[in-house]
Amino acid sequence: MGVNAASVLNRLLQRNTHKPKALPTDSKALTTTVLTHLNAGRLRKAVSILFASPVPFPFSLYARIFQICSSNLAIVEARKVESHLITFSPAPPIFLLNRAIETYGKCGCLDDARELFEEMPQRDGGSWNAMITAYAQGGCAEKALWLFLRMNRLGICANEITFASVLGSCATVLALFLSKQIHGLIVKYGFCWNVILGSSLVDIYGKCRVMSDARRMFDEIENPNAISWNVIVRRYLEMGNEKEAVVMFFKMIRANIRPLNFTFSNALIACSGISALQEGIQIHGVAIRIGYDEHEVVSSSLIDMYAKCGDLESACGIFELPSSKNLISWTSIVSGHATSGRTREARELFDEMPERSVISWNAMLAGYTRFCQWEEALEFVFLMREATQDIDHVTFGLILNVCAGLSDVELGKQVHGFIYRHGLYSNLFVGNALLHMYGKCGNLRSTRLWFYQMSHWRDRISWNALLTSHARHGLSEEAMTIFGEMQWETTPSKFTLGTLLSACANIFALEQGKQIHGFMIRNGYEIDVVARGALVDMYSKCRCSFTDLILWNSMILGCCHNGRGRDVLGLFGLMEEEGVKPDHITFQGILLGCICEGLAELGTEHFNSMSNKYCIIPRLEHYGSMIELYGRHGFMDELEDFIKRMPFEPTVAMLTRVFNACSEHGHSRLGKWAAEQLNELNPSTPFHFQILDRSRVGK
DNA sequence: TTAGGGTTAG
Numbered sequence: 001m002g003v004n005a006a007s008v009l010n011r012l013l014q015r016n017t018h019k020p021k022a023l024p025t026d027s028k029a030l031t032t033t034v035l036t037h038l039n040a041g042r043l044r045k046a047v048s049i050l051f052a053s054p055v056p057f058p059f060s061l062y063a064r065i066f067q068i069c070s071s072n073l074a075i076v077e078a079r080k081v082e083s084h085l086i087t088f089s090p091a092p093p094i095f096l097l098n099r100a101i102e103t104y105g106k107c108g109c110l111d112d113a114r115e116l117f118e119e120m121p122q123r124d125g126g127s128w129n130a131m132i133t134a135y136a137q138g139g140c141a142e143k144a145l146w147l148f149l150r151m152n153r154l155g156i157c158a159n160e161i162t163f164a165s166v167l168g169s170c171a172t173v174l175a176l177f178l179s180k181q182i183h184g185l186i187v188k189y190g191f192c193w194n195v196i197l198g199s200s201l202v203d204i205y206g207k208c209r210v211m212s213d214a215r216r217m218f219d220e221i222e223n224p225n226a227i228s229w230n231v232i233v234r235r236y237l238e239m240g241n242e243k244e245a246v247v248m249f250f251k252m253i254r255a256n257i258r259p260l261n262f263t264f265s266n267a268l269i270a271c272s273g274i275s276a277l278q279e280g281i282q283i284h285g286v287a288i289r290i291g292y293d294e295h296e297v298v299s300s301s302l303i304d305m306y307a308k309c310g311d312l313e314s315a316c317g318i319f320e321l322p323s324s325k326n327l328i329s330w331t332s333i334v335s336g337h338a339t340s341g342r343t344r345e346a347r348e349l350f351d352e353m354p355e356r357s358v359i360s361w362n363a364m365l366a367g368y369t370r371f372c373q374w375e376e377a378l379e380f381v382f383l384m385r386e387a388t389q390d391i392d393h394v395t396f397g398l399i400l401n402v403c404a405g406l407s408d409v410e411l412g413k414q415v416h417g418f419i420y421r422h423g424l425y426s427n428l429f430v431g432n433a434l435l436h437m438y439g440k441c442g443n444l445r446s447t448r449l450w451f452y453q454m455s456h457w458r459d460r461i462s463w464n465a466l467l468t469s470h471a472r473h474g475l476s477e478e479a480m481t482i483f484g485e486m487q488w489e490t491t492p493s494k495f496t497l498g499t500l501l502s503a504c505a506n507i508f509a510l511e512q513g514k515q516i517h518g519f520m521i522r523n524g525y526e527i528d529v530v531a532r533g534a535l536v537d538m539y540s541k542c543r544c545s546f547t548d549l550i551l552w553n554s555m556i557l558g559c560c561h562n563g564r565g566r567d568v569l570g571l572f573g574l575m576e577e578e579g580v581k582p583d584h585i586t587f588q589g590i591l592l593g594c595i596c597e598g599l600a601e602l603g604t605e606h607f608n609s610m611s612n613k614y615c616i617i618p619r620l621e622h623y624g625s626m627i628e629l630y631g632r633h634g635f636m637d638e639l640e641d642f643i644k645r646m647p648f649e650p651t652v653a654m655l656t657r658v659f660n661a662c663s664e665h666g667h668s669r670l671g672k673w674a675a676e677q678l679n680e681l682n683p684s685t686p687f688h689f690q691i692l693d694r695s696r697v698g699k
Numbered sequence: 700t701t702a703g704g705g706t707t708a709g
Contacts, residue, residue: 063700095700102701129701136702164702171703196703203704227704234705262705269707300707307708331708339709362709394709 027055034061043068047077056088059096066099075107082116098126105134110143128156133165141169145178160191167200176208183217195221199228206235224255230263237270245270246279253286261292265301272308280305299324300332307336327353331360338367343376358390365398374405393427400433404440412437432461439469460490467496471503479503480512494525501534505541513538521585524561527554548580556589560596568593569602584616591625598633620651627654631661640670652681659687 030053037046047065050057062085069078082100085092097120104113117123117131128151135144148166151158158166163186170179179201186197198221205214218224218232229252236245249267252259259267264287271280284302287293293302299318306315318324319333330353337346350356350364361384368377381399384391396419403412416434424430431454438447451458451466463486471479483500486492492500497520504513517535520527527535535550552575559567572590575582582590587610594603607626610616623646630639643650643658650658655678662671668689675687 067700098701126701133701159701161700161702168703194702198703200703229704231704260705262707265707266705297707302707304708326707328708333708335709357708359709364709366709392709398709 026053027057030055031057031061034065038064038068043072043074043077047074047080051080051084054088057084059089059093062096063099066096066103070103070106073107075104075109075112078103078107079112094120094122094124094127098124098130101127101130101134105130105138108138110134110138110140125156125159125162129159129161129165132162132169136165136169136172141172144169145173145175158185158189160194160197163191164196164200167197167204171200171204171207174204174208176204176210179204179208192220193222195223195225195228199224199231202228202235203231206231206238209239211235211239211241224257226257226260226263229255229257230260230266233263233266233270237266237273240273242270242273242276246274246276249283250279258290259286259292261295261297264292264295264298268301268305272305275309277306277309277311280309293318294321294323296323296326300326300329303329304332304336307332310340312336312340312342327355327357327360330354331357331363334360335363335367338364339370341367341371343367343371343373356388358388358392358395361388361390362392362394362398365395365402369398369401369405372405374402377402378406393424393430396424397429397433400430400437404433404437407441409438409441409443409446412441426457428457428459428462431457432459432465435462435465435469439465439472442469442473444469444473444475460493460496463490464493464496464499468499471499471506474506476503476507476509480509494520494528494531497525498528498530498534501531501538505534505538508541510538518585521557521588526561527558548578549583549586552580553583553585553589556586556593560589560592563596565593565596565599568596569599582614582616584610584619584622587616587618588621588625591622591629595625595629595632600629600633600635600638603629604638624651624654624657627657631657631665634661634665636662636665636667636670640667643670650677652678655681659689662689 030049034046034050034057037043037049043065050061050065062081065081066078068074069081078100082097085096085100097116101113101117104110104116113131113134117127120127128147132144132147132151135141135147144165148158148162148169151162163182166182167179169175170182183201186192186194186201191197198217201217202214202221205211205217214232214235218228221228224232229248233245233248233252236242236248246267249259249263249270252263264283267283268280271277271283280302283305284293287295287298287302292298299321303315303318303324306312306318315333315336319329330349334346334350334353337343337349346364346367350360353360365377365380365384368374368380377398381402384395396415399415400412403409403415412434415437419425419430419434425434431450434450435447435454438444438450447466447469451462454462463482467479467482467486470476470482479500480503483492483496486496497516500516501513504510504516513535519525520531525531532551532554535554539550552571556568556571556575559565559571568589572582572586572593575586587606590606591603594600594606603626607618607622610618610622626642627639630636630642639658639661643654655674659671659674659678662668662674671689675689678687
């Protein structure tokens with residue numbers, strides 16, 4: 001029948017040509033018929049004609065059909081074509097079999113692809129690439145990598161396409177070490193200029209959280225394209241470096257690369273994260289200029305950015321545009337109102353929503369809980385239970401917060417049971433919410449029990465919840481013990497320390513409070529509003545009338561941590577004018593200020609004034625600061641004089657600092673002395689003095 | 700001919 005149709009067609013064609021042609025062979029006629037069906041989109045028909053005919057077809061026709069099978073994911077047809085090809089062509093060209101592998105890969109039939117690959121009598125680089133790509137795109141990253149290693153062992157050279165596929169798989173399984181090796185090969189083969197490989201490496205380093213390498217790789221790409229820029233913006237965002245994500249977005253604009261819509265949303269999320277409204281507005285401007293502002297994803301992201309940055313008016317302005325109302329932007333608008341305390345308006349909007357998702361419900365509930373509207377929240381939870389089955393871990397976390405807010409441990413226990421039955425307890429967010437609920441309700445036994453059960457997945461927030469629950473219920477001693485245990489597992493946050501300070505205030509534990517204050521200063525913790533309040537509370541409760549001093553010290557140390565040495569000295573002057581007497585912490589700050597500014601003479605004066613004028617005996621850290629001050633700024637004679645006159649033996653840290661300063665500033669006498677002292681203290685790893693910069697020899 | 704990133708809301 002096909003032959004007949006082809007004959008008819010041929011006759012028609014012949015009638016149109018003036019020069020009579022030789023009659024077409026069967027094969028030619030069939031080819032034309034097949035092509036006619038293909039051109040008309042009748043893939044199945046075309047393949048059935050091909051499959052039924054006992055003659056081979058031109059290779060180009062097989063190639064064409066494989067391509068069409070790929071894009072239509074037509075696995076049955078692909079198998080027929082391959083079968084026909086290997087049956088009727090004694091030696092099918094490798095490229096066609098590669099095509100077949102690619103087609104199987106695209107259709108997700110990795111077993112077919114692998115079978116053909118393994119049975120091929122001969123393979124070329126393209127065969128390996130096709131098979132590796134099939135695995136990489138079929139979600140079998142490990143198999144792709146494994147095949148690449150086998151290819152390498154057989155001495156088959158990888159090309160850029162191989163590397164691109166392999167790097168994609170490396171990114172999936174976060175194979176950092178292998179990626180670094182492949183990076184080496186890429187450099188060796190001279191493929192560094194390839195923007196796809198460069199971007200993939202940026203992607204991998206970013207996903208493996210080594211942003212310094214990601215950035216270095218990005219900077220090495222000669223002409224980064226929109227994808228390269230998108231990757232770097234996205235990775236900075238994921239790493240929590242929103243500021244750099246925004247900076248990179250604007251660099252992209254300056255480089256005249258047209259952002260993708262995803263890049264807009266990434267940059268806008270970054271703006272929300274750091275409340276950078278001005279930058280968000282500028283991005284909005286760019287979107288308008290490029291004509292992306294009405295793109296659904298971009299406009300939803302804009303609405304969310306304005307809502308999160310507190311500019312609800314602008315958010316609503318875009319939301320009112322006809323093209324931008326959808327479930328997501330509705331949710332953003334509700335969330336924006338709810339989280340800014342306008343829960344009544346949020347609820348009105350929520351009730352108007354044409355459709356709602358679990359996220360919309362959670363957004364509204366989060367508004368109630370954030371502003372402690374527990375009764376409304378509870379009522380809303382019951383409404384939610386009636387309206388939808390769709391409840392997730394965020395909902396449960398919020399419901400537990402409601403229980404905590406109402407101090408309703410009975411309800412909390414019911415929720416706990418529900419969570420247990422639904423297997424949601426291993427979620428950290430839910431687990432911590434449970435701890436918080438039991439703690440807030442004063443059910444400390446349950447808190448401890450659950451905390452113990454969470455031992456395999458708890459985090460710093462869990463520890464804080466445990467500690468806070470004890471501190472808030474007057475068990476300050478226990479809170480201190482927990483603080484000690486906590487440090488075996490994680491580092492305390494500023495919230496932990498704030499809680500502890502109030503615990504100290506509660507039990508009039510001045511010494512412990514001072515230790516925690518010192519801990520914060522030594523470890524560079526920010527003395528924020530909460531901590532400052534707790535400090536004032538503690539010192540005043542402990543009948544120390546030093547509250548003013550504490551505030552001055554906080555300010556002074558705050559300046560030190562920001563490298564503002566001059567401000568430290570200014571503050572000290574003001575403090576003296578106010579008649580506030582400094583303490584050893586103040587002097588720690590002053591000396592740090594002098595170190596920042598390189599003021600050796602002034603530092604010496606202040607150090608001496610401690611004992612002479614203020615009757616404060618300098619502590620180890622003050623001596624350490626003086627050594628740092630002299631050592632860092634090259635006051636070597638002063639340093640030598642100072643260290644040799646100290647009323648105690650210098651510590652290893654001090655000697656090491658002196659030793660390093662001598663190497664740097666070329667002071668061999670003192671350097672040798674320090675080395676001798678160190679070697680006496682620890683003979684197993686001897687120090688040898690050597691001057692780093694020869695031009696300074698002679699001093 | 701074969702290759703890379705990414706989908707906005709709690």
